[in-house]
Amino acid sequence: MGTVLIYAEANPDGSLKKATLNAITAGQKVAAAIGAEVHAVALGKDAAALAAAVKDFVKVVHAGSAPQLEHPLAEVVAPAVAGLAEAIGAEYVLGAGTAVGRDVLPRIAARLKAAMASDILSVEGTGADLAFGRPMWAGAVIATVKLSSKVKVLSVRATEFPPAAGGAGGEVKTFAPAAPAVTSSKFVAFKEVKSARPALTEAKVVVAGGRGTKGDFKPIEGLADELGAAVGASRAVCDAGWQPNDLQVGQTGKVVAPALYIAAGISGAIQHVAGMKGSRTIVAVNKDAEAPIFQVADYGLVGDLFKVLPELQAAIKAAR
Ligand SMILES: Cc1cc2nc3c(=O)[nH]c(=O)nc-3n(C[C@H](O)[C@H](O)[C@H](O)COP(=O)(O)OP(=O)(O)OC[C@H]3O[C@@H](n4cnc5c(N)ncnc54)[C@H](O)[C@@H]3O)c2cc1C
Numbered sequence: 001m002g003t004v005l006i007y008a009e010a011n012p013d014g015s016l017k018k019a020t021l022n023a024i025t026a027g028q029k030v031a032a033a034i035g036a037e038v039h040a041v042a043l044g045k046d047a048a049a050l051a052a053a054v055k056d057f058v059k060v061v062h063a064g065s066a067p068q069l070e071h072p073l074a075e076v077v078a079p080a081v082a083g084l085a086e087a088i089g090a091e092y093v094l095g096a097g098t099a100v101g102r103d104v105l106p107r108i109a110a111r112l113k114a115a116m117a118s119d120i121l122s123v124e125g126t127g128a129d130l131a132f133g134r135p136m137w138a139g140a141v142i143a144t145v146k147l148s149s150k151v152k153v154l155s156v157r158a159t160e161f162p163p164a165a166g167g168a169g170g171e172v173k174t175f176a177p178a179a180p181a182v183t184s185s186k187f188v189a190f191k192e193v194k195s196a197r198p199a200l201t202e203a204k205v206v207v208a209g210g211r212g213t214k215g216d217f218k219p220i221e222g223l224a225d226e227l228g229a230a231v232g233a234s235r236a237v238c239d240a241g242w243q244p245n246d247l248q249v250g251q252t253g254k255v256v257a258p259a260l261y262i263a264a265g266i267s268g269a270i271q272h273v274a275g276m277k278g279s280r281t282i283v284a285v286n287k288d289a290e291a292p293i294f295q296v297a298d299y300g301l302v303g304d305l306f307k308v309l310p311e312l313q314a315a316i317k318a319a320r
Contacts, residue, residue: 003092004027004037005041005084007077007101008020008040010050016050017096023094024058028164033125034126038059055169055170056167056169058170059168061173063174064084065177068183069177071187075185079178079180080177096158097255112153117132120154120155121142132144135157138271159278198229200230200249201254205228205262206262207262207264209265211236212266215240217242217243219306222309222313226313229262234250249275256275256278257280262283263283263284263285267286277296281298285303
């Protein structure tokens with residue numbers, strides 16, 4: 001039986017990155033389509049805890065511990081995953097299309113001489129007809145891609161697949177991870193931006209502001225805090241230095257799919273919409289009734305965000 005291998009990504013504190021569970025669901029679909037088992041690879045200085053966190057979701061977790069794997073540098077992760085994929089004869093290697101996944105997976109593909117489909121949205125067909133939907137041109141077009149190499153690599157858009165359900169009761173096997181012959185990058189420091197708000201990619205509600213805020217995010221933050229939401233921003237806002245880059249939503253920012261996305265003072269450029277159109281309910285507040293954001297919004301409010309958002313905040317507070 002063939003194997004579909006999932007790269008289990010860790011958070012900086014060593015816990016399992018939630019997006020890995022969405023990648024496992026995509027892996028399960030691929031495995032069902034080709035008649036294969038789903039395995040995972042957990043890496044770290046000591047990979048035992050990460051392996052334990054993922055084993056309930058897959059048949060086998062391969063735990064590779066080595067000092068050089070303390071931080072997920074692509075240069076050290078790629079040979080470890082590629083070496084294991086070769087050793088177990090994996091047909092597919094998948095991972096979440098996170099910042100780390102986007103760094104690591106293409107290198108794994110290069111090492112395995114594998115074709116790669118990035119940011120897949122769907123798994124279609126079976127056997128030799130297996131194909132993948134992926135966005136092109138900022139999501140304006142969804143391409144259907146078939147890969148013809150022996151081994152194939154996929155990065156998965158986490159928001160398009162539900163998290164895998166546990167209960168697989170998988171087994172943990174240890175292996176000695178391959179190390180790169182030469183390393184030209186080294187980990188220096190990890191500086192986390194501490195915020196009392198939820199993480200943008202994991203929040204159930206996101207309140208995002210655009211250039212219409214003119215840099216004043218008080219109404220955005222006030223409403224976000226009332227709703228226990230994360231704050232997001234358009235690229236115009238981040239490029240202007242009004243908000244940090246890690247709040248950017250869109251093609252070149254983060255892809256989010258919360259239950260509720262409130263876009264205020266955001267025009268709805270295709271590159272922004274590419275990062276939030278998977279949201280279950282979209283609310284737009286814009287003073288221009290012709291703004292393109294209203295084409296993707298479930299609820300649209302034509303008005304001044306500096307008036308509408310504080311009113312919304314007060315109404316929600318009063319309703320509690
Ligand atoms: C390769 C590439 C990648 C890109 N990647 C991204 C990306 O990842 N994310 C992203 O966001 N953009 C991205 N962009 C930029 C994108 O094309 C837009 O320029 C950007 O999204 C515009 O941001 P905005 O909507 O905040 O600003 P604007 O387009 O200037 O819109 C501001 C809106 O605010 C409204 N407004 C003004 N005042 C008020 C008020 N008081 N109350 C209510 N509404 C008001 C206006 O009517 C207007 O609709 C990318 C562009 C390129 C070329």
